[in-house]
Amino acid sequence: MLVLGIETSCDETAVAVYAPDHGVVAHTVFSQIDLHAKYGGVVPELASRDHVRRLLPLVRATIASAGSVPGDIDGIAYTAGPGLVGALLVGAALARSVAWSWGIPAIGVHHLEAHLLAPMLEARRPEFPFLALLVSGGHTMLVEVRAVGQYRVLGETLDDAVGEAFDKTAKLLGLPYPGGPALERLARQGTSGRFEFPRPMTGRPGLDFSFSGLKTHAVTTFHKYRGFPGIDADIANAFQRAVVETLAIKCGRALSQTGFSSLVIAGGVGANEALRERLRELCAKQGATVYYPRPEYCTDNGAMIAYTGWLRLKAGQQESMAFRAVDRWPLEDLPVVG
Numbered sequence: 104m105l106v107l108g109i110e111t112s113c114d115e116t117a118v119a120v121y122a123p124d125h126g127v128v129a130h131t132v133f134s135q136i137d138l139h140a141k142y143g144g145v146v147p148e149l150a151s152r153d154h155v156r157r158l159l160p161l162v163r164a165t166i167a168s169a170g171s172v173p174g175d176i177d178g179i180a181y182t183a184g185p186g187l188v189g190a191l192l193v194g195a196a197l198a199r200s201v202a203w204s205w206g207i208p209a210i211g212v213h214h215l216e217a218h219l220l221a222p223m224l225e226a227r228r229p230e231f232p233f234l235a236l237l238v239s240g241g242h243t244m245l246v247e248v249r250a251v252g253q254y255r256v257l258g259e260t261l262d263d264a265v266g267e268a269f270d271k272t273a274k275l276l277g278l279p280y281p282g283g284p285a286l287e288r289l290a291r292q293g294t295s296g297r298f299e300f301p302r303p304m305t306g307r308p309g310l311d312f313s314f315s316g317l318k319t320h321a322v323t324t325f326h327k328y329r330g331f332p333g334i335d336a337d338i339a340n341a342f343q344r345a346v347v348e349t350l351a352i353k354c355g356r357a358l359s360q361t362g363f364s365s366l367v368i369a370g371g372v373g374a375n376e377a378l379r380e381r382l383r384e385l386c387a388k389q390g391a392t393v394y395y396p397r398p399e400y401c402t403d404n405g406a407m408i409a410y411t412g413w414l415r416l417k418a419g420q421q422e423s424m425a426f427r428a429v430d431r432w433p434l435e436d437l438p439v440v441g
């Protein structure tokens with residue numbers, strides 16, 4: 104069986120072919136970074152138009168690089184939400200129509216579920232149940248994952264997502280979009296401890312997050328010390344340490360609360376090496392094991408969509424001929440598989 108995965112929820116056009124017996128046999132990502140860079144963030148209309156231009160050639164190229172032909176594909180999975188509706192519609196419409204013309208099923212996948220299950224693409228994978236820290240450009244949540252489709256959100260951000268806070272702070276420091284990876288590089292050059300930023304919402308019980316105050320703290324510090332040598336790197340360092348420590352404190356709390364012994368780091372910010380290192384250390388201390396997908400499966404990709412779609416198709420989940428694209432979609436509304 105071969106499943107084609109299509110991801111167009113934001114600014115990456117991504118396609119993959121997944122074979123249950125072999126794993127990911129082909130995976131390609133076309134990033135729109137250059138297109139949006141001069142605006143300092145994703146412009147939804149430009150994103151949709153570019154998906155229209157890129158998607159079909161990328162589908163052809165990915166199937167060919169899997170050494171396959173369209174007739175070999177048995178099912179198509181596409182991201183149905185949450186995301187930018189115009190961008191989602193491009194993937195949904197293409198997946199649905201191609202599936203119809205090839206006479207195969209198509210299934211709409213929840214983008215966050217796909218991020219949560221991405222570590223399953225690795226040889227070293229967690230067993231259910233596990234705790235997942237989902238940190239991306241649009242979401243920050245701690246999720247209890249008991250089975251495929253059985254999710255409980257234990258805590259989430261009340262304002263900015265972690266990736267968004269990284270991107271905004273990076274923009275303040277004059278770094279190119281998307282700011283996360285650039286800020287991580289700059290933070291390595293900074294002096295640790297020159298500034299101490301707050302660890303928001305760690306002083307009270309609960310598992311929710313808030314990152315907008317941290318970003319404001321970065322702005323205030325930046326303006327106060329503007330022109331001092333090395334200030335940008337020191338702010339990047341202090342910001343990243345505060346984010347990482349805040350996430351670690353909440354992960355530690357959630358591990359104790361659930362009694363789970365596996366922690367998964369998912370989503371784009373999961374590519375951050377300082378975060379991975381700190382959570383490895385935390386888990387070693389708490390007698391838990393940390394799992395994360397390789398960086399290319401942390402950021403948006405078609406492989407996680409193909410894999411999640413395959414799990415649901417295999418379980419006999421069917422969808423009508425209508426295609427779906429939704430900007431909001433509670434993770435807890437998904438049907439359980441198995």
Ligand code: KG4
Nearest residue numbers: 239240241266283284371372374375402403
């Ligand atoms: O999961 P993702 O690719 O897209 C969404 O679904 O949002 O996450 C993108 C986010 C961006 O905010 C980006 O700056 C951040 O992940 N990011 C990072 C790193 N790599 C990507 N943030 C911090 N450190 C990184 N190394």
Ligand code: ZN
Nearest residue numbers: 218239402403
């Ligand atoms: Zn994502």
